[in-house]
Amino acid sequence: MASSNPETESNNGSSIAKEPEKPQIEAFRMPTMEEMRAQEVWNNCAVRSVASGVMGGGLGLMMGMFLGALDNPIMQEEMTGRQQFMYTMRQMGQRSWSSAKAFAVMGLIFSAAECVVEKARAKHDTTNTVVAGCVTGGTMSAKGDENCKKEYNVSFMGQDEV
Numbered sequence: 001m002a003s004s005n006p007e008t009e010s011n012n013g014s015s016i017a018k019e020p021e022k023p024q025i026e027a028f029r030m031p032t033m034e035e036m037r038a039q040e041v042w043n044n045c046a047v048r049s050v051a052s053g054v055m056g057g058g059l060g061l062m063m064g065m066f067l068g069a070l071d072n073p074i075m076q077e078e079m080t081g082r083q084q085f086m087y088t089m090r091q092m093g094q095r096s097w098s099s100a101k102a103f104a105v106m107g108l109i110f111s112a113a114e115c116v117v118e119k120a121r122a123k124h125d126t127t128n129t130v131v132a133g134c135v136t137g138g139t140m141s142a143k144g145d146e147n148c149k150k151e152y153n154v155s156f157m158g159q160d161e162v
Contacts, residue, residue, distance in 0.1 A: 053111070
């Protein structure tokens with residue numbers, strides 16, 4: 001009894017069998033000279049640290065602007081709209097600058113410590129990150145003066161006093 005379904009015919013071998021699809025394998029490509037030079041520049045600890053400091057400063061700037069915009073004046077009911085606006089702009093400027101400095105220093109110290117530890121150990125693992133975090137925290141708190149504590153609280157806790 002012959003079936004009229006073409007799928008069963010192909011499974012029975014009465015028609016031409018389809019070839020199995022071969023997986024697409026991408027060929028290995030050697031890096032160009034420009035790519036190798038760029039990689040060597042980026043592997044330099046000073047370049048990596050400065051780039052992290054700049055990016056940290058940018059992040060701190062944005063966070064300071066956001067947190068400064070959320071700060072409401074204590075005497076809000078007695079202030080005009082212009083006074084409230086000027087107060088908010090002043091707060092945004094102060095917090096932006098403070099946060100940008102703190103984040104830039106943290107990014108620079110963390111990246112430098114991680115890069116130096118990685119080069120010294122000749123390994124790329126999480127231990128480098130842990131050591132760099134300890135070095136960064138110790139360095140940021142070593143000064144221990146009130147200005148540093150206030151900057152830390154403003155940047156991370158949104159508080160004005162220690």
